[in-house]
Amino acid sequence: MSDLMTKPRHTSPAGHRGTPRRRPKKPIPSHLRTLVSPHQLNSPWGRRIYWAVLVTVVVSFTLIFVFPLYWMVTGAMKSGEEIAQMPPTLWPAAPTLDAFVEAWELFDLPTLLRNTGFYALGAWLFTMIVDVTAAYALSKLRPVLGNVILGAMLATLMIPPMVVLIPTYLVAVEMPVFGWELLNTPWAIWFPAAANGFNIFLLKRFFDSIPRELIEAAQIDGAGPLRILVSVVIPVSRPILGVVSIFTVVATFRDFVWPLLVLTEDETMTISVGLSQVSNMVTQNALMAGLVVASIPTIIVFFFFQRHIMAGLTAGSLKG
Amino acid sequence: MPVPPRAGIPADLLEIPMIKRNLTAYGFMCAALICFTFFAWYPIVHQFLLSFQQTNFVTEAEWVGLDNFRTVIEDPAFGTAWLNTLAFTGLALLCGYVVPFVVALVLNELRHCRAYLRFVVYLPVMLPPIVGVLLFRWFYDPGPGLFNQILDLFGIPGLAWLDSTSTALISLVIVSTWMNLGSATLIYLAALQNIPSDLYEAAELDGAGLFRRIRFVTIPQTRLILLLMLMLQIVATMQVFLEPFLLTGGGPENATVTVAYLMYQYAFVYGGNFGAGGALGMMLMFVLLAFAAVQLRLTREEKM
Numbered sequence: 001m002s003d004l005m006t007k008p009r010h011t012s013p014a015g016h017r018g019t020p021r022r023r024p025k026k027p028i029p030s031h032l033r034t035l036v037s038p039h040q041l042n043s044p045w046g047r048r049i050y051w052a053v054l055v056t057v058v059v060s061f062t063l064i065f066v067f068p069l070y071w072m073v074t075g076a077m078k079s080g081e082e083i084a085q086m087p088p089t090l091w092p093a094a095p096t097l098d099a100f101v102e103a104w105e106l107f108d109l110p111t112l113l114r115n116t117g118f119y120a121l122g123a124w125l126f127t128m129i130v131d132v133t134a135a136y137a138l139s140k141l142r143p144v145l146g147n148v149i150l151g152a153m154l155a156t157l158m159i160p161p162m163v164v165l166i167p168t169y170l171v172a173v174e175m176p177v178f179g180w181e182l183l184n185t186p187w188a189i190w191f192p193a194a195a196n197g198f199n200i201f202l203l204k205r206f207f208d209s210i211p212r213e214l215i216e217a218a219q220i221d222g223a224g225p226l227r228i229l230v231s232v233v234i235p236v237s238r239p240i241l242g243v244v245s246i247f248t249v250v251a252t253f254r255d256f257v258w259p260l261l262v263l264t265e266d267e268t269m270t271i272s273v274g275l276s277q278v279s280n281m282v283t284q285n286a287l288m289a290g291l292v293v294a295s296i297p298t299i300i301v302f303f304f305f306q307r308h309i310m311a312g313l314t315a316g317s318l319k320g
Numbered sequence: 321m322p323v324p325p326r327a328g329i330p331a332d333l334l335e336i337p338m339i340k341r342n343l344t345a346y347g348f349m350c351a352a353l354i355c356f357t358f359f360a361w362y363p364i365v366h367q368f369l370l371s372f373q374q375t376n377f378v379t380e381a382e383w384v385g386l387d388n389f390r391t392v393i394e395d396p397a398f399g400t401a402w403l404n405t406l407a408f409t410g411l412a413l414l415c416g417y418v419v420p421f422v423v424a425l426v427l428n429e430l431r432h433c434r435a436y437l438r439f440v441v442y443l444p445v446m447l448p449p450i451v452g453v454l455l456f457r458w459f460y461d462p463g464p465g466l467f468n469q470i471l472d473l474f475g476i477p478g479l480a481w482l483d484s485t486s487t488a489l490i491s492l493v494i495v496s497t498w499m500n501l502g503s504a505t506l507i508y509l510a511a512l513q514n515i516p517s518d519l520y521e522a523a524e525l526d527g528a529g530l531f532r533r534i535r536f537v538t539i540p541q542t543r544l545i546l547l548l549m550l551m552l553q554i555v556a557t558m559q560v561f562l563e564p565f566l567l568t569g570g571g572p573e574n575a576t577v578t579v580a581y582l583m584y585q586y587a588f589v590y591g592g593n594f595g596a597g598g599a600l601g602m603m604l605m606f607v608l609l610a611f612a613a614v615q616l617r618l619t620r621e622e623k624m
Contacts, residue, residue, distance in 0.1 A: 028431050029431045033517030033518075033520055033521060034428050034429055034512075034515075034517070034520065035425070035428070035429060035520060035530065035533055035534065035538065036429055036530070037520070037521070037524055050429075050430075050431075053426065053429070053430070054430055054432055054433070057426060057427070057430065057437065058433055058436070058437065061437055061440050061441060062440065064498070065440045065441060065443055065444060065498075065502075066440055066443070068455060068456075068459070068466075068498075069443070071455075071459075071466055072451075072455050075458070083464070084463075084464050085464065086463065086464050086469065087469055087472065087473070088464060088466070088469055129351065130351040130352045130355055131352060133348040133349065133351065133352070134348060134349045134351070134352030134353075136348060137344070137345040137346070137348035137349045138345075138349070141336075141341050141342075141344060141345035141348070142341075142345070143341065143342045143345035143346060143349075144342055146345070149349070149353070152356070152361065153352075153356055153360075156356070156360040156361070156364075158608075158609060158612035158613075158616075159364060159605060159608070159609065159612075160555060160556070160559050160608060162559040162561055162580050163367075163559060163580070163583075163601050163604045163605040163608060164363040164364055164367050164601065164605070165580075165583070165584070165587075165601070166367070166370065166583070166587045166594055166597045166598055166601055167362070167363035167364070167366035167367045167370055167598065167601075168359060168363040169587075170363075170366065170370075170594070171358050171359060171362065171363060171366075175358055176358070176362065191355050191358065191359050192355075192359040194351070194352065194355040195352075195355040195356045195358075195359040195360040197356075197360070200352070225336070225344050225348070250446070253448065254447075254448045254449060256448070256449055256450055256562060257561060257562065257565075261588070271448070272448050272449070272450040275450055275454065276450055276454070276566060279454055279457075284458060287454065287458075288455075288458070291450075291451045291454055291455060294448050294450065294451055295447050295448065295451050298446045298447055298448060299443070299446065299447070301446070302439075302442070302443070302446040306439065309442075309446075310438070310442070310506060313503055313506055313507060314506070314507060314510040
């Protein structure tokens with residue numbers, strides 16, 4: 001996890017210099033010994049192969065992962081005729097934002113964005129309150145049957161939500177015992193978002209690592225469990241809270257199947273569902289404009305919280 | 321690191337008497353218990369009951385024994401759906417399991433543009449899936465779609481992509497791989513960076529070439545992650561729903577009907593046959609649970 005988060009370090013140039021003396025070149029940095037040895041890497045052929053591979057990888061990655069997005073953005077800036085033109089133009093002849101204006105009104109993007117943002121933020125707040133308190137109780141108060149409950153929560157990770165879609169939907173139609181109908185209410189999103197075993201796992205594991213002395217000191221000062229949670233545990237757990245927050249917000253924003261089932265009215269739809277509903281009835285450029293608008297929030301989040309996201313990703317892979 | 325519990329003192333908040341501590345703990349947990357009960361535990365139990373019942377929400381649910389299972393098994397789409405799901409899983413593993421490992425191996429050797437490459441490969445994972453799917457639906461358009469235009473550039477006749485029984489499933493695999501490749505790649509990359517460099521040095525001193533080093537150092541060192549990812553990806557791809565739902569609607573001629581898609585159809589399209597949908601969900605659940613159990617076992621073994 002930590003390796004992903006550290007920037008590539010620079011090595012001292014005195015290290016391994018495999019190139020002939022006559023043409024001193026900057027050696028390829030090799031602070032980390034990997035498959036290929038620094039010596040091999042800096043030999044004349046090694047350098048050639050290295051640069052050839054590097055260029056190939058950069059170019060193909062750009063083509064495979066960035067070009068489709070470029071096509072989406074430029075497609076949204078083309079006119080209706082130009083986007084259907086064969087062969088297509090690489091750059092719009094007369095770039096225009098008309099498609100965005102059209103999409104904005106046609107899809108009712110303001111409503112969709114507002115709904116999705118509201119669900120995501122609410123899910124974040126609700127998940128934080130519910131999962132942090134539960135993980136704290138399991139980690140620091142260790143109640144009777146705590147391990148059984150933890151085990152049952154983690155066991156739900158083995159059953160993907162898709163296979164229990166139907167019974168979960170029936171709970172949203174009418175929540176047993178309480179008799180609430182959650183369809184087309186934000187709670188249909190927020191309740192299942194908080195029932196996330198992975199959050200509990202990450203939080204509890206982090207809380208377990210908080211030194212006992214810190215808690216004892218607060219206790220000697222007369223702080224109760226709630227006070228300790230708010231003024232000791234939460235402040236020192238900021239890294240993991242960041243990871244859980246971003247995961248919750250992004251997951252809610254990206255979700256499709258569940259909101260498709262439970263938020264069916266035009267006024268309550270999320271942006272993903274809204275786009276899919278009208279995708280067959282609008283022009284291609286307006287649809288692309290809608291997709292661009294739907295992508296922007298996630299790309300912004302990714303740009304600013306890259307490290308948290310990647311750290312959380314690797315933490316996730318090491319569970320179990 | 322977890323602090324080892326001191327003898328006789330079970331909790332960190334040790335001053336609090338037992339009963340009060342438990343009451344406080346359950347007070348803190350009650351919201352989570354409600355969420356998990358209704359949206360995680362009860363649905364699993366209900367799925368089981370549902371598959372043996374016939375419900376229409378007006379009259380009382382009726383026990384029908386194995387009727388629901390009979391209904392779905394006798395459905396001509398049933399066999400096709402399982403075959404398609406297996407084919408999709410197999411193809412998606414080929415692309416989504418082997419390719420990311422090779423990509424991660426190469427990325428780990430590169431000393432430049434690392435941040436850019438990592439960012440770019442993970443970008444599609446961050447996008448809402450609807451964006452990737454609808455974008456590729458446009459690319460697959462046999463007329464002005466990007467893919468046929470690129471083929472045309474090289475003088476290759478265009479394909480029907482989603483409209484042909486022979487290419488529809490592989491088209492779905494391509495979208496799915498594009499959207500999910502990044503997470504596996506970054507997970508492998510992190511695992512590769514944890515391999516101690518002296519192992520490579522020792523192997524090299526013993527005269528091991530590049531491929532032998534991969535075979536005898538890299539793969540054994542990342543074995544746990546490789547096994548875990550295999551299981552995770554099988555579970556993730558076997559429940560494929562979004563791609564057939566949005567791109568092909570199961571067609572052409574049921575070529576892309578998957579188990580999850582069929583389940584959805586029973587419950588929400590064919591007039592609310594929740595019993596049959598539940599039965600199908602049960603079958604999928606048991607298959608996935610079997611994989612999850614294998615995964616759990618492998619992790620346990622590795623730890624010992």
